[in-house]
Amino acid sequence: METLRVELGERSYPIHIGSDLLSRIPSLLPTLAGKQVLIVTNQTVAPLYLAQVQAGFSAFRHDTIILPDGEQFKTLDTLNLIFTRLLENRHSRTTTLVALGGGVIGDITGFAAAAYQRGVDFIQIPTTLLSQVDSSVGGKTGVNHPLGKNMIGAFHQPRLVLADTDTLSTLPPREFSAGMAEVIKYGLIRDVNFLVWLEANIAPLMEREPVALTRAIRRSCEIKAEVVAADEREADLRAILNLGHTFGHAIENAQGYGEWLHGEAVGAGMLMAADLSAREGWISAADVARVERLLLAAHLPVRGPQGMTVDTYLDKMAVDKKNVDARIRLVLLEQLGKAVITTRFSSTHLRDTLVQCTDH
Amino acid sequence: METLRVELGERSYPIHIGSDLLSRIPSLLPTLAGKQVLIVTNQTVAPLYLAQVQAGFSAFRHDTIILPDGEQFKTLDTLNLIFTRLLENRHSRTTTLVALGGGVIGDITGFAAAAYQRGVDFIQIPTTLLSQVDSSVGGKTGVNHPLGKNMIGAFHQPRLVLADTDTLSTLPPREFSAGMAEVIKYGLIRDVNFLVWLEANIAPLMEREPVALTRAIRRSCEIKAEVVAADEREADLRAILNLGHTFGHAIENAQGYGEWLHGEAVGAGMLMAADLSAREGWISAADVARVERLLLAAHLPVRGPQGMTVDTYLDKMAVDKKNVDARIRLVLLEQLGKAVITTRFSSTHLRDTLVQCTDH
Numbered sequence: 001m002e003t004l005r006v007e008l009g010e011r012s013y014p015i016h017i018g019s020d021l022l023s024r025i026p027s028l029l030p031t032l033a034g035k036q037v038l039i040v041t042n043q044t045v046a047p048l049y050l051a052q053v054q055a056g057f058s059a060f061r062h063d064t065i066i067l068p069d070g071e072q073f074k075t076l077d078t079l080n081l082i083f084t085r086l087l088e089n090r091h092s093r094t095t096t097l098v099a100l101g102g103g104v105i106g107d108i109t110g111f112a113a114a115a116y117q118r119g120v121d122f123i124q125i126p127t128t129l130l131s132q133v134d135s136s137v138g139g140k141t142g143v144n145h146p147l148g149k150n151m152i153g154a155f156h157q158p159r160l161v162l163a164d165t166d167t168l169s170t171l172p173p174r175e176f177s178a179g180m181a182e183v184i185k186y187g188l189i190r191d192v193n194f195l196v197w198l199e200a201n202i203a204p205l206m207e208r209e210p211v212a213l214t215r216a217i218r219r220s221c222e223i224k225a226e227v228v229a230a231d232e233r234e235a236d237l238r239a240i241l242n243l244g245h246t247f248g249h250a251i252e253n254a255q256g257y258g259e260w261l262h263g264e265a266v267g268a269g270m271l272m273a274a275d276l277s278a279r280e281g282w283i284s285a286a287d288v289a290r291v292e293r294l295l296l297a298a299h300l301p302v303r304g305p306q307g308m309t310v311d312t313y314l315d316k317m318a319v320d321k322k323n324v325d326a327r328i329r330l331v332l333l334e335q336l337g338k339a340v341i342t343t344r345f346s347s348t349h350l351r352d353t354l355v356q357c358t359d360h
Numbered sequence: 361m362e363t364l365r366v367e368l369g370e371r372s373y374p375i376h377i378g379s380d381l382l383s384r385i386p387s388l389l390p391t392l393a394g395k396q397v398l399i400v401t402n403q404t405v406a407p408l409y410l411a412q413v414q415a416g417f418s419a420f421r422h423d424t425i426i427l428p429d430g431e432q433f434k435t436l437d438t439l440n441l442i443f444t445r446l447l448e449n450r451h452s453r454t455t456t457l458v459a460l461g462g463g464v465i466g467d468i469t470g471f472a473a474a475a476y477q478r479g480v481d482f483i484q485i486p487t488t489l490l491s492q493v494d495s496s497v498g499g500k501t502g503v504n505h506p507l508g509k510n511m512i513g514a515f516h517q518p519r520l521v522l523a524d525t526d527t528l529s530t531l532p533p534r535e536f537s538a539g540m541a542e543v544i545k546y547g548l549i550r551d552v553n554f555l556v557w558l559e560a561n562i563a564p565l566m567e568r569e570p571v572a573l574t575r576a577i578r579r580s581c582e583i584k585a586e587v588v589a590a591d592e593r594e595a596d597l598r599a600i601l602n603l604g605h606t607f608g609h610a611i612e613n614a615q616g617y618g619e620w621l622h623g624e625a626v627g628a629g630m631l632m633a634a635d636l637s638a639r640e641g642w643i644s645a646a647d648v649a650r651v652e653r654l655l656l657a658a659h660l661p662v663r664g665p666q667g668m669t670v671d672t673y674l675d676k677m678a679v680d681k682k683n684v685d686a687r688i689r690l691v692l693l694e695q696l697g698k699a700v701i702t703t704r705f706s707s708t709h710l711r712d713t714l715v716q717c718t719d720h
Contacts, residue, residue: 076439076440083512084505087508087511115512115513117511117513118515142475145443146444147447151447151476152443153478154474154478154514155478
C-alpha cells in the first residue's frame with residue numbers, strides 16, 4: 001500500500017492506494033466524528049464489493065443505499081433518495097457517507113455529504129480507474145441538470161480515499177482503457193519521466209498488475225494535487241488538466257454522450273492536441289508517434305469518429321467554456337511533459353489536424 | 361443609512377440598514393463578478409417591490425423568477441426551478457443571485473447560489489423584520505425535506521445585505537411582532553443596555569419608525585455577528601441564539617407548524633426561560649415582569665397555547681437537537697443580558713414554569 005497525503009490545511013486527507021484494501025478498512029479509517037455510516041453504491045458494484053465494505057464498517061451503525069447505475073441517474077431526484085435514507089435512519093450531523101463506486105457515485109455522494117445538515121464527512125472508495133485518478137483529488141462534487149452536466153454541486157473534500165487496485169479486476173476493458181487515457185494525460189501535461197515509465201510499463205498496467213497500477217494511480221493523483229494546489233497561485237494552470245478534452249467533448253457531443261466513453265474521446269483528443277502542437281513546431285513528429293503508440297498500447301482510439309467533419313468539430317469547440325471572447329482556447333503541448341492553455345495556434349493548422357486525425 | 365461590516369476575512373460583507381435603500385441600489389452595490397443577475401422573489405413580495413429592484417439592476421442583464429409564497433415551497437423542487445431558470449437564460453459562473461423576500465426566499469436563494477456551478481455570488485434584500493435580523497448574519501442557507509426542516513443546505517455568505525426599513529411598512533402586524541421577538545432576544549441574551557433601549561423605544565418601533573428600526577436592526581445584527589464569530593472559539597456560545605426556541609419549538613410542533621408564527625412561539629418561550637431562570641434564583645421576579653411587559657408591548661404572546669399539557673411540552677422538548685445524552689439542555693438567563701446553555705436546572709422548577717406559563 002502507498003499513501004499520498006493531499007495537503008489542504010485543516011481539510012488535508014490521505015489517499016491509500018494498493019491491493020486488498022477493502023479487507024483492511026477498520027485499520028485504515030481515521031477517527032470519525034460519530035458512529036453512523038451510510039454506504040452509497042450502485043446496482044453494478046453492490047454484488048461485487050458491498051458485503052466486504054459493510055463488513056469493514058461493522059463497528060458502526062451502517063446503512064446502505066443502492067442506486068441505479070448510470071450517468072442518467074446523477075440527478076437531484078437521486079440525491080434526494082440519499083437524503084431520505086439519511087433522515088429515515090436518523091443520521092445526525094456526525095454521520096459519515098461512504099461512496100462505493102465510480103465517478104457518478106463519488107460525485108453524488110460527495111454532494112449529498114456537502115449538503116446534508118449543511119455538511120457531513122465522506123469517504124471515497126472509487127472502484128474505477130478513472131475515478132481513482134480523477135475524483136480522488138479536487139473536491140468537486142455535484143449532480144447534472146437536464147440543461148447541463150455538473151451544473152449543481154459543491155467543493156467538498158473527503159476525509160479519506162481508498163483506491164483498491166483489486167476492484168479494477170472487474171472493470172470492463174473499455175472502461176479500464178478510458179481510465180488509462182487520464183493516466184497518460186498526467187504524464188503528457190506535467191511529467192515526462194512518468195510518461196517514459198508508462199511507456200515501459202504499459203504491458204503490466206494493461207494486465208492490471210497491482211504494483212504497477214499502484215504506482216500509476218499514485219503519480220496521477222500527485223500530479224493532479226500539484227496542479228490543483230498551484231492553480232491558486234497561477235490562474236489557468238488547472239486548465240491543463242483538460243488536455244484533449246476540448247476535442248474530446250466535441251466528439252462526445254457530436255456522437256451523443258455515451259457512444260464514446262469520455263476517456264476514449266479524450267484519448268483521440270490528446271493525439272489531436274499533440275498533432276497540432278507538432279504543426280506549431282513545439283514538439284516533433286517523433287513525439288506525436290510516441291503518444292500514438294502509447295495510446296494504441298492502452299487500446300484507446302487515436303482517430304476521431306468516422307465521418308465527423310471539420311466544421312462539426314469547430315462548431316462544437318466554439319462553445320467550450322474555456323474560450324475567451326469567442327476565440328477557441330486549447331491545451332497544447334510545449335513539450336512532452338509540459339502543457340499550456342493557449343489561443344496562439346494557426347486556425348489552418350487546427351483544420352489540418354482535424355482532417356489528419358479523423359477516420360475517413 | 362447605517363452600515364455594519366460582517367468581518368469574515370475574504371468573505372466579509374456589508375449590511376446596509378435604513379430607509380429608502382431600494383431606490384439607491386446602483387450606488388450601494390459592490391463590484392460584481394459579472395453582468396448577469398437573477399432576482400428571486402415570491403408572489404407576495406413581487407407586486408410590492410420587484411419593479412424597484414429590477415430598476416436597481418437595470419445596468420445588468422437581469423432575469424426574474426417569482427416563486428409561490430410559503431414555507432411549504434422551501435423544497436428541492438423549488439430550488440430546481442431556480443437552476444432551470446439560470447440555465448435557460450445561460451447564466452455563467454460569474455452571475456449573481458438576488459434574494460428579495462423573507463427568510464424562505466433568502467434561504468433557498470442562498471442555497472441556489474451555493475450550489476449553482478459549485479458557487480456563485482448572492483445579495484440579500486430581506487423584506488421582513490425576522491429575516492433582516494436573523495438571516496442577514498450566519499451564512500446558513502438551505503431547504504426543507506419532508507422528514508425535517510433545514511436538513512439540506514450549505515454555509516454561503518452573501519456579498520451584500522440591504523435591509524430597507526421601508527419594506528417593513530407592508531408587513532402584517534403578527535409578522536412584525538414575530539420579528540420583534542428576535543430583536544428582544546438579542547437584548548436578553550447579550551446586551552442589557554440594548555434591552556433598556558428597547559423598553560424605552562418600543563412605541564416608535566411598533567409604529568415602524570425608520571430611525572428606531574434602523575438602530576434595532578443594526579444592533580441585532582451586530583450581536584448575532586459577535587456571537588457567531590465568538591462561537592469559533594467558545595463552543596456552544598452560538599446556542600444562546602436559541603433562547604426561547606426549545607419551548608417555542610415544542611409549541612410549534614404540538615400546534616402544527618404555521619398555527620403560531622415562529623417568533624410568537626419564541627416570545628412565549630422566552631418568558632418561560634425567564635420564569636425558569638428566576639425559579640433557579642438567577643434573575644429576580646421583577647426581571648421576569650420586565651420581560652413580560654416588553655413582550656406584551658410588542659404584541660407577543662406570553663403564555664403557551666391553551667390546553668397544552670406539561671407532558672406534551674416535555675415530550676417535545678426531549679427530542680431537541682441541543683440535548684446531550686437525553687438530558688434536556690436549555691438556554692437560560694444568568695442575568696438580563698447574559699444567556700447560557702445549561703442542563704443545571706431542577707426538573708421540578710421546569711414543570712412549575714410550564715404550568716405557570718400556560719393558558720388554562
